[in-house]
Amino acid sequence: MNKNDRETTSQRPRGGFAGTGGLSQSSDGAQLSKLSSVLNGLENGASAIRRHVQQAMSAVRGGTYKVDPLQLSKRIIGEALGSA
Numbered sequence: 001m002n003k004n005d006r007e008t009t010s011q012r013p014r015g016g017f018a019g020t021g022g023l024s025q026s027s028d029g030a031q032l033s034k035l036s037s038v039l040n041g042l043e044n045g046a047s048a049i050r051r052h053v054q055q056a057m058s059a060v061r062g063g064t065y066k067v068d069p070l071q072l073s074k075r076i077i078g079e080a081l082g083s084a
Contacts, residue, residue: 059065 056065
């Protein structure tokens with residue numbers, strides 16, 4: 001490898017796809033921002049599910065948990081038929 005090859009190699013943009021000239025920092029920032037939003041949404045959803053499960057566990061332990069038999073039977077039948 002001669003000096004010109006090294007300069008050409010070191011001057012190529014890093015990241016990105018062939019022919020795109022690399023990704024700009026603003027593009028990277030936008031992608032990271034979007035990813036952060038998605039992850040925050042997943043975290044919030046997981047927190048809501050965790051709260052719901054904790055409430056259900058408390059109700060079961062306290063003897064106040066009630067199951068709607070009609071809703072339960074519809075759900076069981078729906079899942080068995082593949083429509084739920």
